[in-house]
Amino acid sequence: METILSTSGEAGLVFMGQMNASISHEIKNTLAIIKENAGLLEDLTTMAQQGRAPLDPEKIKGLAQRIAKQIKRADVLANNMNRLAHSVDAPVAQVEVNEALDFMLQITDRLSAYRGAVVTCKSCREKIQLTTCPFLFNHLIWMFLSQAIEWSGDDKKIEVSVCRTPHGVRIDFAGSRQNRIPESCKDLSFQHQQLLESLGAEFQPHGPGGGFSIVIKPLTEGRNRPVK
Amino acid sequence: MRILLVDDEVEFIETLAERLVLRDIAAEWTADVDQALEMARQKKYDVAVLDVKMPKLNGIQLKRKLQEIQPAMKFLFLTGHGSDEDYRSGSSEAGSDNYLAKPLDIETLIKIIKKIMD
Numbered sequence: 594m595e596t597i598l599s600t601s602g603e604a605g606l607v608f609m610g611q612m613n614a615s616i617s618h619e620i621k622n623t624l625a626i627i628k629e630n631a632g633l634l635e636d637l638t639t640m641a642q643q644g645r646a647p648l649d650p651e652k653i654k655g656l657a658q659r660i661a662k663q664i665k666r667a668d669v670l671a672n673n674m675n676r677l678a679h680s681v682d683a684p685v686a687q688v689e690v691n692e693a694l695d696f697m698l699q700i701t702d703r704l705s706a707y708r709g710a711v712v713t714c715k716s717c718r719e720k721i722q723l724t725t726c727p728f729l730f731n732h733l734i735w736m737f738l739s740q741a742i743e744w745s746g747d748d749k750k751i752e753v754s755v756c757r758t759p760h761g762v763r764i765d766f767a768g769s770r771q772n773r774i775p776e777s778c779k780d781l782s783f784q785h786q787q788l789l790e791s792l793g794a795e796f797q798p799h800g801p802g803g804g805f806s807i808v809i810k811p812l813t814e815g816r817n818r819p820v821k
Numbered sequence: 822m823r824i825l826l827v828d829d830e831v832e833f834i835e836t837l838a839e840r841l842v843l844r845d846i847a848a849e850w851t852a853d854v855d856q857a858l859e860m861a862r863q864k865k866y867d868v869a870v871l872d873v874k875m876p877k878l879n880g881i882q883l884k885r886k887l888q889e890i891q892p893a894m895k896f897l898f899l900t901g902h903g904s905d906e907d908y909r910s911g912s913s914e915a916g917s918d919n920y921l922a923k924p925l926d927i928e929t930l931i932k933i934i935k936k937i938m939d
Contacts, residue, residue, distance in 0.1 A: 618874070621901035622830050625923035629836040632927060636843050659832055706876045 596684040715754035767804035828872035
């Protein structure tokens with residue numbers, strides 16, 4: 594039985610793989626920090642046992658705090674990985690858009706940074722509920738954020754914001770020097786078009802240098818049923 | 822022997838440098854690629870230990886720039902890759918066998934650095 598999730602196809606798998614690799618890479622980094630700090634604790638205690646240098650309680654405390662901080666960081670990363678994995682649990686669900694956007698920007702922060710981009714989020718104060726496919730929504734955010742980074746020039750500063758519209762939500766991707774944005778949806782890649790269509794979303798360029806918006810309508814009950 | 826350590830994870834690279842210094846190895850660190858280039862302009866380093874994934878310049882790009890400043894410098898790459906598949910793709914990307922996955926074993930690191938120097 595096919596549902597809306599099936600429309601994500603190969604591109605959805607690639608997205609999931611990319612996120613998984615990035616988060617596990619970051620978990621490895623936290624483990625590396627924990628290992629070095631634990632190693633340094635061992636080095637210092639061994640030196641103290643051998644009478645080569647006295648133990649400095651402040652130093653020991655600082656190293657223990659660093660380890661605790663990294664454990665907390667790894668816990669957040671593991672939770673994010675788990676949350677992303679569970680985004681495929683239901684084909685259609687209620688999503689709080691601000692929170693979902695924050696989540697996606699958080700898990701893709703490092704990927705954006707590796708591409709030299711600085712991404713900021715201007716959250717809306719009011720809670721915006723949207724009935725949508727959580728997994729495809731996450732994929733859409735990354736696909737267009739990634740595209741916004743590519744379209745921006747050397748100065749890769751992207752501001753993402755969200756607002757309610759009469760028929761759904763609008764997510765704006767603003768940034769300086771985004772001057773390679775296509776004039777219409779037709780000029781986007783097939784994958785972009787397919788994802789927009791699956792979610793009932795629309796691509797709206799703002800004109801030269803002005804960024805673009807994605808307008809997403811809520812999925813109806815009918816869309817919740819199998820596509821075929 | 823003087824070693825330059827470059828990784829954008831400050832708490833990792835700072836602690837690694839401290840542990841190497843405790844083992845009488847002259848290790849200096851930075852989390853910033855521009856500063857790494859500046860350090861190489863100021864002082865001679867025998868080996869550079871570089872993280873592969875860093876903002877601004879990745880480890881491979883940084884290696885090329887450091888080589889322009891100090892052609893005799895040797896290189897060792899570090900990565901936080903999560904699996905054997907990742908490790909293989911990273912090591913082929915680096916074009917180097919001198920490639921270590923995080924978390925590190927410091928004694929293995931020292932052994933490889935000495936091997937590179939030989």
